[in-house]
């Protein structure tokens with residue numbers, strides 16, 4: 001069985017390594033394939049252009065591309081056009097994968113006023129970029145019965161240390177008003193991709209991938225300062241919540257038998273701070 005990862009960056013590579021470790025052939029498409037590890041067969045491909053031939057025995061396709069900038073046009077090209085092109089290439093080459101998993105984002109929910117969001121919550125993106133991601137989801141699910149959407153919350157992990165950097169540089173500010181934040185460790189996100197792609201039988205069209213503990217952003221910043229032995233970040237006015245004020249509920253993902261290696265930000269950030277990355281699944 002071959003797994004094709006279209007847009008094989010940080011997350012796609014981690015998922016690809018796990019598929020390879022499970023004995024699958026893994027092909028990774030990106031514009032700079034030389035950056036991929038040897039376990040993944042790198043193929044130069046631009047998802048917005050004409051695409052290479054898809055191996056006949058491809059049973060899983062993971063679309064994990066990202067936009068180069070936060071503009072509507074860049075998001076349309078990366079997500080909507082990229083996804084449509086992959087589906088066109090599958091039709092062209094007669095491929096019939098069992099799963100086509102689109103890595104999406106909980107940004108499709110916009111702001112929920114601090115409420116809980118799950119797969120049943122209507123996705124009404126507040127931003128033009130969020131609308132593009134939602135459009136790509138809808139396009140995939142409308143065009144392919146093999147389509148599956150995994151909506152991830154904020155990814156953190158090795159090399160993805162935005163909050164840690166804010167705390168160490170002394171620029172972190174704890175929001176004066178409580179502000180929900182949601183996250184998933186990069187390794188759990190990769191493990192969830194492999195888990196969902198490998199499930200037997202029918203699956204739901206959409207899953208949320210977010211750890212077990214939505215948490216006030218200020219609490220995370222305080223925790224990081226304590227772990228690093230640094231002064232408490234001050235409270236103050238901050239710009240609007242990066243991910244929208246909401247609490248992501250990933251009960252459906254867990255009901256399929258998925259276990260988080262990093263159930264909360266505490267285990268996850270302790271692992272990042274220790275410079276380790278746990279591999280499972």
Ligand SMILES: NC(=O)c1ccc[n+]([C@@H]2O[C@H](COP(=O)([O-])OP(=O)(O)OC[C@H]3O[C@@H](n4cnc5c(N)ncnc54)[C@H](OP(=O)(O)O)[C@@H]3O)[C@@H](O)[C@H]2O)c1
Pocket residue numbers: 006007008009010011012029030031032033045046047048063064065066067068078103104105106151152153154155156
């Ligand atoms: N960051 C977050 O907190 C977050 C949260 C929720 C969801 N997500 C989603 O997670 C997904 C993957 O994120 P990531 O961190 O793995 O991103 P990433 O490391 O930037 O990987 C994306 C890869 O896509 C490739 N790519 C971009 N444009 C391409 C194109 N036109 N043709 C072919 N390949 C292209 C890039 O490689 P080349 O430059 O070599 O082409 C890049 O390595 C994205 O869909 C993102 O929306 C992220």
